[in-house]
Amino acid sequence: MEELLQQIEQYKQEIAATTAANAEELETFRIKYLGTKGIVKAVMGEMKNVPGDQRKEFGQVLNAFKIFAEEKFATLKDSIAAGAQATGSSIDWSLPGSTIPVGTRHPLSIVRNQIVSIFKRIGFAVAEGPEIEDDWHNFTALNLPENHPARDMQDTFYVNQSPDYLLRTHTSSVQARVMEKQKPPIRIICPGRVYRNETISARAHCFFHQVEGLYVDDNVSFADLKQALYFFVQEMFGKDVKVRFRPSYFPFTEPSAEMDISCSVCAGEGCSLCKHTGWVEILGCGMVHPKLLENFGIDSNKYTGYAFGMGVERICQLKYKVNDLRLYSQNDVRFLRQFTSAL
Numbered sequence: 126m127e128e129l130l131q132q133i134e135q136y137k138q139e140i141a142a143t144t145a146a147n148a149e150e151l152e153t154f155r156i157k158y159l160g161t162k163g164i165v166k167a168v169m170g171e172m173k174n175v176p177g178d179q180r181k182e183f184g185q186v187l188n189a190f191k192i193f194a195e196e197k198f199a200t201l202k203d204s205i206a207a208g209a210q211a212t213g214s215s216i217d218w219s220l221p222g223s224t225i226p227v228g229t230r231h232p233l234s235i236v237r238n239q240i241v242s243i244f245k246r247i248g249f250a251v252a253e254g255p256e257i258e259d260d261w262h263n264f265t266a267l268n269l270p271e272n273h274p275a276r277d278m279q280d281t282f283y284v285n286q287s288p289d290y291l292l293r294t295h296t297s298s299v300q301a302r303v304m305e306k307q308k309p310p311i312r313i314i315c316p317g318r319v320y321r322n323e324t325i326s327a328r329a330h331c332f333f334h335q336v337e338g339l340y341v342d343d344n345v346s347f348a349d350l351k352q353a354l355y356f357f358v359q360e361m362f363g364k365d366v367k368v369r370f371r372p373s374y375f376p377f378t379e380p381s382a383e384m385d386i387s388c389s390v391c392a393g394e395g396c397s398l399c400k401h402t403g404w405v406e407i408l409g410c411g412m413v414h415p416k417l418l419e420n421f422g423i424d425s426n427k428y429t430g431y432a433f434g435m436g437v438e439r440i441c442q443l444k445y446k447v448n449d450l451r452l453y454s455q456n457d458v459r460f461l462r463q464f465t466s467a468l
């Protein structure tokens with residue numbers, strides 16, 4: 126009998142040390158100890174071999190063993206149920222999930238896309254050109270020969286290795302590239318980044334963005350130019366905005382003009398953006414200089430054209446009241462997160 130008692134003691138130790146991480150392990154425990162062919166049953170079966178005078182005492186030991194195994198089973202079962210709850214087998218699917226932050230488009234991209242989409246609707250196609258440009262496409266072909274004083278207006282970044290290469294100072298260079306390859310009718314807009322050697326401040330930056338426009342065909346007139354730009358302004362800023370044209374000078378257009386719109390920030394009342402004039406300049410434009418057409422073998426007696434160039438930052442500033450150019454390139458998510466758009 127000593128042996129049996131020792132055996133029971135050993136089983137108890139095993140049972141005490143048993144853990145069950147899931148329902149399968151719990152079931153394994155149940156089968157091993159409490160099943161019909163399990164250890165508890167087997168030990169109970171030993172009763173018949175116990176001498177009569179020791180039965181009472183033995184019966185108590187065996188009973189205690191059975192209860193010990195059953196209690197352990199109950200404890201394991203409870204702890205698995207509690208663990209399942211904690212790890213979510215009873216998930217509340219109606220609770221809101223944790224949100225994943227999604228990116229937003231950069232305000233300049235939103236405005237550029239809007240400009241492009243407006244001009245596409247009136248038949249303009251998008252053309253692009255390189256940001257590292259040669260002197261010919263950026264200056265000479267556009268009627269800005271070497272030593273032309275207007276070159277000084279655009280503080281140019283030259284490529285160290287060669288004075289012939291530079292970072293384009295305007296997207297007008299794409300006009301040259303398109304006229305070089307394509308014959309009229311030409312109706313394109315060229316969005317892109319441009320560079321000028323300016324000290325960075327709230328009002329100036331060493332790179333910014335422009336959208337250039339060019340339309341060359343039979344009988345293109347200044348009235349067509351005004352019509353297209355007026356349509357653009359109304360689509361971009363709404364029906365109430367006013368426009369005005371002032372005579373200006375650009376080497377690549379003749380006559381040339383600058384276009385102002387009534388200040389959309391103060392509605393023409395006067396504010397710091399419009400310097401209390403009620404008007405803000407948004408673009409330069411004019412009729413393509415005949416010399417440009419001739420530079421590209423386009424007959425200037427047969428064809429005429431108009432061109433314009435606008436700054437994306439300025440349009441964005443008017444639309445969203447952004448008062449410091451540096452914000453566009455600082456990548457502060459608190460700034461960037463404020464802009465959303467379908468485009």
Ligand code: DAH
Pocket residue numbers: 294295296297337338375377378408409410411432433434435
């Ligand atoms: N390229 C000029 C600038 O950067 C803008 C411009 C003015 C473009 C008149 C044009 C134009 O096409 O006709 O300031």
